[in-house]
Amino acid sequence: MADIAVNLEPSPQVPIDQDRSSLTQWQLTWRRFLRNRLAVAGGIILIIFYVVMVIFPGFFSPYSHVVQREDFMSAPPQLPRWVDENGTFHWRPFVYGFTTELDMEKFEWVHTIDTSQKYPIYFIVRGELYRLLGFIPCEIHIFGVEPPGTFFLFGTDELGRDLFSRILHGGQVSLTVGLVGVILTIILGSVMGTISGYYGGIIDNLIQRLVELLMSFPDIPLWAALSAALPPEWSPAKRFFAISAILSLRNWTGLARQVRAKILAYREEDYALAAQAMGASDRRIILVHLLPNAASHIIVVATLSIPGMILAETALSFLGLGIQPPVVSWGVLLQHAQEVAVVLDRPWLLLPGVFVVLAVLSFNFLGDGLRDAADPYSN
Amino acid sequence: MAAFISRRLISMLITLALVSVVGFIVINLPPGSYLDVYRAQLMVLGTSTADQQIKALEQRYALDRPLYYQYFKWITGFVRGDFGRSFQYNREVSELVWARIGFTVVVSLCSLIFSWAVAIPIGIYSATHKYSGADNLFTFLSFIGLSIPSFLIALVLMVISSRVFGVSVGGLFSRAYEHAPWSWAKFVDFLQHLWIPVVVVGLADTAGLVRVMRGNLSDILSMQYVQTARAKGLPERVVIYKHAVRNALHPLIMNLGMSLPGIISGSTVVSIVLSLPTCGPLYFNALRSQDMFLAGTFLVFMAIMLVIGNFLADIALALVDPRIRYE
Numbered sequence: 001m002a003d004i005a006v007n008l009e010p011s012p013q014v015p016i017d018q019d020r021s022s023l024t025q026w027q028l029t030w031r032r033f034l035r036n037r038l039a040v041a042g043g044i045i046l047i048i049f050y051v052v053m054v055i056f057p058g059f060f061s062p063y064s065h066v067v068q069r070e071d072f073m074s075a076p077p078q079l080p081r082w083v084d085e086n087g088t089f090h091w092r093p094f095v096y097g098f099t100t101e102l103d104m105e106k107f108e109w110v111h112t113i114d115t116s117q118k119y120p121i122y123f124i125v126r127g128e129l130y131r132l133l134g135f136i137p138c139e140i141h142i143f144g145v146e147p148p149g150t151f152f153l154f155g156t157d158e159l160g161r162d163l164f165s166r167i168l169h170g171g172q173v174s175l176t177v178g179l180v181g182v183i184l185t186i187i188l189g190s191v192m193g194t195i196s197g198y199y200g201g202i203i204d205n206l207i208q209r210l211v212e213l214l215m216s217f218p219d220i221p222l223w224a225a226l227s228a229a230l231p232p233e234w235s236p237a238k239r240f241f242a243i244s245a246i247l248s249l250r251n252w253t254g255l256a257r258q259v260r261a262k263i264l265a266y267r268e269e270d271y272a273l274a275a276q277a278m279g280a281s282d283r284r285i286i287l288v289h290l291l292p293n294a295a296s297h298i299i300v301v302a303t304l305s306i307p308g309m310i311l312a313e314t315a316l317s318f319l320g321l322g323i324q325p326p327v328v329s330w331g332v333l334l335q336h337a338q339e340v341a342v343v344l345d346r347p348w349l350l351l352p353g354v355f356v357v358l359a360v361l362s363f364n365f366l367g368d369g370l371r372d373a374a375d376p377y378s379n
Numbered sequence: 380m381a382a383f384i385s386r387r388l389i390s391m392l393i394t395l396a397l398v399s400v401v402g403f404i405v406i407n408l409p410p411g412s413y414l415d416v417y418r419a420q421l422m423v424l425g426t427s428t429a430d431q432q433i434k435a436l437e438q439r440y441a442l443d444r445p446l447y448y449q450y451f452k453w454i455t456g457f458v459r460g461d462f463g464r465s466f467q468y469n470r471e472v473s474e475l476v477w478a479r480i481g482f483t484v485v486v487s488l489c490s491l492i493f494s495w496a497v498a499i500p501i502g503i504y505s506a507t508h509k510y511s512g513a514d515n516l517f518t519f520l521s522f523i524g525l526s527i528p529s530f531l532i533a534l535v536l537m538v539i540s541s542r543v544f545g546v547s548v549g550g551l552f553s554r555a556y557e558h559a560p561w562s563w564a565k566f567v568d569f570l571q572h573l574w575i576p577v578v579v580v581g582l583a584d585t586a587g588l589v590r591v592m593r594g595n596l597s598d599i600l601s602m603q604y605v606q607t608a609r610a611k612g613l614p615e616r617v618v619i620y621k622h623a624v625r626n627a628l629h630p631l632i633m634n635l636g637m638s639l640p641g642i643i644s645g646s647t648v649v650s651i652v653l654s655l656p657t658c659g660p661l662y663f664n665a666l667r668s669q670d671m672f673l674a675g676t677f678l679v680f681m682a683i684m685l686v687i688g689n690f691l692a693d694i695a696l697a698l699v700d701p702r703i704r705y706e
Contacts, residue, residue: 209393209397212394213394213397213398213401215640216394216398216682216685216686216689217398217401217640217678217681217682217685218639218640218641218643218644218647218681218682218685219640219641219644220644220645220647220648221643221644221647221662221677221678221681222678224662224663224666225405225408225666225674225675225678226405226408228409228666228667228669228674229405229408229409307525307526311528314528315528315530315648318528318530318648319648319651319663320663320667321663321666321667334531337534338534338652340534340537340538340541343534343538344538344541344542347538350531350534350535353527353528353531353534356528356531357523357526357527357528357531360525360526360527361522361523361526364522364525364526365522
């Protein structure tokens with residue numbers, strides 16, 4: 001027998017990541033999440049959106065969103081500039097004023113940018129009174145120009161209201177509708193899904209038929225029918241919550257199905273059977289053993305259902321069946337841009353749509369990133 | 380197969396019955412219905428015919444009877460094609476809905492075909508060229524497609540076409556053909572108008588489908604039978620199209636049930652911006668003026684379309700995937 005020279009290669013050292021081995025499940029998820037750049041970017045944009053629009057819209061907008069200005073109806077956007085008409089550079093940005101003249105053919109006021117009037121932009125200025133957080137009277141705004149100058153970053157609507165301020169205040173409503181709706185969705189969806197999956201039998205059957213029934217209506221027409229039935233005399237706040245509730249009324253079905261599938265699978269796992277054998281109550285098994293396992297899944301499905309709600313609110317309000325003026329939401333603002341002739345004339349009225357797309361895109365990226373991070377077996 | 384179809388048929392009929400109950404609830408939902416308004420109007424007039432008209436209305440809708448009797452009366456009429464009366468247009472609802480439902484079905488079907496025709500090739504390309512430049516671009520585009528409200532796309536398209544090409548693109552017909560009888564020229568005109576709503580409605584769905592197709596196919600490409608097919612020397616084209624793509628299509632058919640609601644919803648909202656002669660504009664108008672028989676009829680019909688679509692999708696799935704039949 002010939003000698004066999006066995007060349008034993010040293011097995012590659014598997015580095016033991018001391019740091020990593022002591023991380024909890026959530027910390028690992030967080031690490032995986034941070035690696036997804038788009039998801040992180042989406043998260044950051046959303047944090048900015050919620051801080052600027054939901055918490056401090058009054059501070060970040062230069063004007064009140066309801067004050068009408070007869071002299072500045074349908075004024076075009078005034079963009080901040082650093083270089084003036086002579087090519088001189090200014091450290092402090094400024095805006096040009098308007099000259100307004102009457103167009104005798106169309107019989108409307110036409111505003112044109114007038115380079116002879118220059119208004120420097122100041123930061124942290126006093127302006128119109130608003131209520132910080134809804135109850136503290138305050139008149140400090142983050143930026144503005146001194147009167148008689150005006151600074152309409154996104155132009156004004158046909159009543160002379162500052163569109164930028166209106167977009168921020170509209171965001172407050174549009175972004176919270178999704179959030180309130182999703183909380184209701186999570187509650188309804190996980191309760192119904194858990195009951196359905198855990199108890200099975202006739203209750204399961206009934207809930208599944210209900211889900212099928214709700215799913216056999218196209219969403220926006222059903223939402224429209226329900227919100228059309230809201231009494232017109234309801235206060236804006238009541239209407240707002242009613243619309244969030246209506247949105248989640250159909251939306252919980254998707255989540256309930258997913259939770260049911262998860263609970264069905266987990267119910268048969270050894271640890272659930274063990275808990276049952278030890279005499280744990282149903283409540284304990286569900287709350288301690290089953291739901292925490294499904295939690296990451298619920299969060300992901302919920303995050304991914306927020307964009308649908310924002311889009312739905314926008315569509316409903318756009319059709320005049322959702323949030324009603326004088327309350328503003330992005331959909332309400334887009335109502336002004338319903339006709340092509342108007343958009344051709346004043347294209348800046350489409351800007352609220354850009355914010356809708358940004359918010360929805362960010363939620364989609366965030367939800368996608370969360371899903372990949374929460375599921376170690378994906379990819 | 381026959382057993383499967385009849386089982387699905389029965390459950391579809393039960394769903395339809397429940398759908399009609401919801402439809403009836405929606406009709407009766409608004410506190411002051413149009414019928415009340417109409418009755419009040421007639422009362423004010425106070426002529427002798429007004430009394431008779433109110434009597435006739437009450438009798439027709441059995442308003443003095445309990446709610447379940449009203450429902451029964453409404454649904455038996457509904458099945459026979461009597462959908463009640465539109466008070467806003469002062470015409471029978473059945474005169475108003477049929478043509479519009481026809482166009483809605485056409486627009487929805489074409490959008491569906493469009494989105495599949497676009498999404499499947501892109502999904503196949505993306506899955507077979509994962510993380511390539513084009514794949515990343517498609518992924519990004521499909522995210523954007525999912526994030527833009529369809530009515531906004533419609534608006535932007537209309538603005539572009541009237542600014543760049545100088546043509547307005549609303550409607551499904553040019554003015555010359557609107558009331559003309561069907562002819563070859565009218566059909567061509569129809570096709571020229573049809574593509575914009577089809578593309579706009581289909582786009583959001585396309586974006587979702589691309590992601591589903593890409594995910595499915597890349598899962599299947601890592602299966603062992605694909606490896607076997609490659610190992611026995613089959614050309615890559617056969618491996619992908621005969622072995623992988625075929626199986627990746629199943630979830631897509633299942634997904635049909637998911638994409639139908641979106642397409643019908645999308646077409647209702649888009650049709651307002653594009654002023655199409657479909658259900659959408661009339662439906663939302665009816666809701667705003669609480670013309671509830673008209674609105675309820677549209678809602679029930681949209682649900683019927685969806686339920687039938689799901690039924691057909693289930694049968695299609697059972698045809699391509701025998702496992703489904705024995706569940």
